[in-house]
Amino acid sequence: MLLTDQQWDQLESIFEKVTLGSHGRQALLIPIARSVRRDVADSPFAEWLAIPGADDFVVIMRYVIQKAQEPALEKALLQGLKSRALNQQDQNTLTSWLESPSQHQRSPDFESTDDVIKTLSISQGAEKVLRQSIQLFEENANDRKQFVIGTISNALSCAKDLASNLKNSGCLNLSPNATGDDIAKALVGNDLPVKLLDDIVDHWSRFPNANKFIAEDASEFHLIKEILVMESLPAEDRSQFRHALLEANDHASSPGPSSDLDVTVHKEDGRMLDYIEKLIRQTWLSLTMEQDRLSEALRILLSHRKADLHEKTRLLSKVRFVTEPSEADDNQYRNGLTANSIAEHLINALAGRVRKVENPLAVLTRDLDRMSREKVLVVMTVADKRERLSYLDLLKQSFPSVQPIGLSPYEGDIYAQVTHHLEWIEKKIPREYVMKLDDGPAHR
Secondary structure, eight states, rough: BBOOOOHHHHHHHHHHHHOOOHHHOOOHHHHHHHTTTTTTTSSHHHHHHHHHSSSHHHHHHHHHHHHHOHHHHHHOOOOOOOOOOOOHHHHHHHHHHHSSSBBBOOOTTOHHHHHHHHHHHHHHHHHHHHHHHHHHHHHHHHHHHHHOOOOHHHHHTTOOOHHHHHHHHHOOOOOTTTOHHHHHHHHHTTTSHHHHHHHHHHHHHOOOGOOOOOOGHHHHHHHHHHHHHHHHSOOHHHHHHHHHHHHHTTGGGSOOOOEEEEEEEEOHHHHHHHHHHHHHHHHHHHHHHHHHHHHHHHHHHTTGGGGHHHHHHHTTTTTEEEETTTOOOOOHHHHTTTHHHHHHHHHHHHSSOOOOOOOHHHHHHHHHHHHTTTTTTEEEEESSSGGGGHHHHHHHHHHHTEEEEESSOHHHOOHHHHHHHHHHHHHOOGGOOBBOOOSSSSSO
């Protein structure tokens, strides 16, 4: 969801009719500050909060969110305004945008900060806040990109022949002296990185004797493949995951996650559901671990080697995936399920066995509180979200630390493309790079 310039202009006119006190401003700023791992009490958000007059406040919000190109921020803004709009027509407009989001794609070379400021009639104080805010978002986005590049580069430092094979394919347009960082940047800089890897593997299959494939590089190849698949998933879904998990991680300052996740992947595409789980795990670790340990943790998390199995199990336990009660149909969701019956299901799912408890709500609340203190995330997958809104409402009201993921009955085109390229990669992968699950390299 990215709003068009015309929608933003209309949004500003809606803002003009809304009276925002300090609490209202703070509520709108919380998701913006949180998205760059800051609090509204931190600079520049504290200065933004204190800017006199509504006009400058709104103008800064518009251009910071537009520059960030984070669909989840636009969604949070629309939801925040909808709850404050007094005019029924404005509420209807905001509802229609939320229910039928724009497919607008903004150009990556969006205007520079200086060019934007030249067109605005805002105070010097507002200019300063706007510059600082946009700079903070740019730095944060660069840090996330550098983490991915660094992880791939570190993997290639342990697999010199793989690095040479990637360069020799000619698909990356790199010189023979290109470094691991250069290779990583070329891989993730593609619009659909997994397609680029498909092209590379296809080249290898046509000219096998021009490369040196060794079984010792298999683990690094698969690590890079997993990362490139996750980087190929829709940016909007990745943005929504990150914002929802930021809210879950910071629920101490909030009554619980307020963003619904609505993933546009076909619910029967098991391969993509697996990658969505991996993306959630990667995102959660990036929010809860020290940065200097993150690349190694990601390598282990995506590893297929038995040597990493113990540490991998520990990392996997940081995110617990549970399914909804399988025996319930839509009518039961609306009329039959209760907080107690959902609690019983979650207790058993988290324990991996049937537990008989007298007070399921109290036991689950205690278990979830402990998991929250230990930075363990619980994610429940819920099929056909739009058909079960009352069930999700009950779940969120009773257990706000459980983050539901709604799987829309729609197959996103990007997911279909990713699946297609994965299938071709697996058909043509060099036999030295074939691996057994949780094992070392294995020949066909």
